[in-house]
Amino acid sequence: MTQLIRVEDLRVVAGDEGSEVEIVKGVSFSLEKGEVLALIGESGSGKTTIALALLGYARRGCRLSGGVVQVGEHDMLALSEKQLQGLRGNRVSYIAQSAAAAFNPAKKLIDQVVEGALIHGLGTRAELQAKAIGLFRDLALPNPERIGRRYPHQVSGGQLQRVMAAMALISDPLLVVLDEPTTALDVTTQIDVLRAFKRVVRERGATAVYVSHDLAVVAQMADQIVVLNGGQILEQSATAPLLKTPAHEYTRSLLAAARPDTTIRPPSGIAEDVPLLTISGLTAGYGNKNMQGMPAIRVLEDIDLTVRRGQAIGVIGESGSGKSTLARVVAGLLTPAIGGLTFDGQPLGGSLSERTPEQFRRIQMVFQNADTALNPMHSVATILSRPLKMYFGLKGAALQARIGELLDLVRLPRTLAERRPNELSGGQKQRVNLARALAAKPDLILCDEVTSALDTVVGAAILELLRDLRQQLGVSYLFISHDISTVRALCDDIVVMYSGHKVQAGSRQSFAEPPFHPYTDLLIHSVPELRQGWLESCGTTCATLPPIGERANVPELCTFLNRCPVRVDGLCNRTAPNRRTLDNGGEILCHHDSAQLLNTQQGVTTMTLGAYA
Structure with missing residues (x-):
């Protein structure tokens, strides 16, 4: 075996000159040729920053301030930008978390897969297209000879993720960096993608660094694991002993958070035997309706569901199963074609215009992505004040007092009230998202994949918060997820x-x-x-x-x-x-x-x- 990757005393700083803060603090590790190493830790641990340093790259506002990053014969920290450009996408490749954001929607897939290799002069277009088709076949993509003619929006998320892997592997790189490549996928799709990645990496003898927050995922891929927190290595070991006998308490917390249904239990005796929301014979969808009033695309068909007061019901299924559409119907954002809804014994209109202000207040929704759900130009206090003014007419000292109470309720320090969303962590933003829903004093909260974009530790903390709020406030949840472990941790049914x-x-x-x-x-x-x-x-x-x-x-x-x-x-x-x-x-x-x-x-x-x- 030959040592291919050597990282020694890597240091990265963030901030303006004179007020820089060290965010990666003397990290060292190495890989032999053909090995897979996992960098694992919660958000902010420095794992992606370290992975990007392997490409000689630092994100805006950051600087690679010291250490050695050796990839083959190349010292990545000593090269000029022009020299680095010659290596990126050639000798060192990167597979990003969001394939959808990595592709040009106006170009065919095959053209994008071969583009980098063409720029680096690694073959003719015909040769590279033939090589791409071979990679499509190795990555178990359907119709490998034809799928490259499609555009990004014409393939599924899992397929697009594998096409991006083909783009990274087409140059036969010395190192492949996989940055949370399956986090945004359903569990069923994730298996297919992981299998394809693992087979191709092993068969081609690739050396890889896999970035993730999920120990269960990296256990399937990695030969060794580096556990990070606060920009430092807390533990480093071969995969099997680390999973069996972790040495550091933080690693043990990651293991526990990987399966929340083993550590979190929904409160008992909260749900009453009184229907709060009843859905009967619901059919809904999108597109023009026919003469019978049926939409062109049916997303939900013949759904019956009852949520009792104080009850938490989990709705699971993969993308396209209709679970988020169900939440949109309950929220009044999509009018059903057939069927009816009843809320607290009263008919519930299919659209917001058909609902009373009180019904509107009593049903609130917490969206999956807090980054897009919260106005980046407003402070936390402004975001929380809007429902308080709208529903209760609060102002002045009473308004400020209630904002403080809401921050206490979601376990955020009151000092965050004047900060904007971009100054908060992912978990803090999701707590603000939840606090805004709680500001209306709702009876029913629709939680749409509220932990799927969070790392395991932060996601487990949000689940515990939701459980405790249900115990404290008696609120009902319609909790949507694709993860059975998450749903079993929180829900009664x-x-x-x-x-x-x-x-x-x-x-x-x-x-x-x-x-x-x-x-x-x-x-x-x-x-x-x-x-x-x-x-x-x-x-x-x-x-x-x-x-x-x-x-x-x-x-x-x-x-x-x-x-x-x-x-x-x-x-x-x-x-x-x-x-x-x-x-x-x-x-x-x-x-x-x-x-x-x-x-x-x-x-x-x-x-x-x-x-x-």
């Missing part, structure tokens, strides 16, 4: 959505062990475990089946038909499933009963048509 349909519903306890709807089983077994080798043994791939999310060709049949590993020809492809009750009290939309599902989900037998004759 869980609803599973697939392609606009409610395919399973039941208590949190009913989701603790089989039987499950086949799609629920897929979701649960797509959450990475904290052990090496899980990715190879999880068994959730159905390579011969269409991509997850693709609906059955016949809309009247089960929407999961094309993906279902236990579908029965002659039954599932001819007859629409009915809702049936499982032995654990849960409800599923499926032809199979508890015993039949248990047989497959516990690995006892394989389902055949004869079992249903």
Whole structure:
């Protein structure tokens, strides 16, 4: 083995000259050729700053102030900008977190994949296009010969992430930096992307640095792990011993935060047996409506749901399942085509104009991305004052006192009141986002993926805050997520959505062990475990089946038909499933009963048509 990467006493400072603050403090590590090293830590730990230093790059307002960064024979801190430009995208490549932001929407994928290699003179266009197609095939992209002709918006998020990996690998770089490449993906899509990344990295002998906040993810990829906090290395070890016996308390906290359902429990005895929100026969979508009033694109179909006062219901499913559309309907941002809503015993209009001011106040929404939900030009105090003035007419000392109370409620120091969102951390911004919703004193809060953009430690803290607020205020939640662990940590009941349909519903306890709807089983077994080798043994791939999310060709049949590993020809492809009750009290939309599902989900037998004759 040959040492390929050497980082020694790396230091990075931020701020203006004379008032600089050191944000990376003497970090050192090395990699052998073909190894994968993970940099892990919560937001602000310095992991991305260190990863970018491997490209000889520092973000605006930062400066590489000292140390050695050796990549092969190149000292990245001693090179000129022109020399660095010759290495970036050539000998050192970077895979960003957001593939959507990394591509030009006006250019075809194949042109963007080969562009950097063409600039560096690594081959002719024809040679590089052939190489790109080979990478598409290695990365398990569908129709590798043709997918490059598409534009970025014409492929899924997981596919675009793999195309970006092809862009990074086409130059056969000495080092590949992967910066949170699966954080924005659903758990089901994440598995496919991780498998593709791991196979290509191993087969091509690539050396890689993988940046993440999730130990369960890096456990599948990394040979060694560096744990960072505050710009310093707290622990460094091979992956297996670090997962088994972490030496530092901070590493142990990361391990605990990786699975919040093992450390956080929803409060008991809070929910009352009184319906707060009732949804009946709901169908909704987008586009022009036909003569029957049905939208051109149906996103939700025949949804029934009841949220009791003080109850937390989790809604899970991958992107495109309809869960965020359900929240938009409840919030009055999308008018349903069919069906009705009732709130606290009164009809709830489908649009905001049909609702009373009191109904508007009592249903609030907390959005996924606080960066776009909070006005960057306003201070925290101004953001919180708007609902207080609108709903309660507060002003003067009473207004300032209530702003202070709201900051106390979400556990933020009152000194943050005059700061703007860009001066806050991701977790602080999400707490302000929540405080704004609480300012209206709502009865129901719609939480749309409120922890998915946060690291595991901060996300776990937000979940604990939501649990405590529910205990303190008796507020109800409709909590939307794609992560079963997050939902089980907070909610009393869980609803599973697939392609606009409610395919399973039941208590949190009913989701603790089989039987499950086949799609629920897929979701649960797509959450990475904290052990090496899980990715190879999880068994959730159905390579011969269409991509997850693709609906059955016949809309009247089960929407999961094309993906279902236990579908029965002659039954599932001819007859629409009915809702049936499982032995654990849960409800599923499926032809199979508890015993039949248990047989497959516990690995006892394989389902055949004869079992249903």
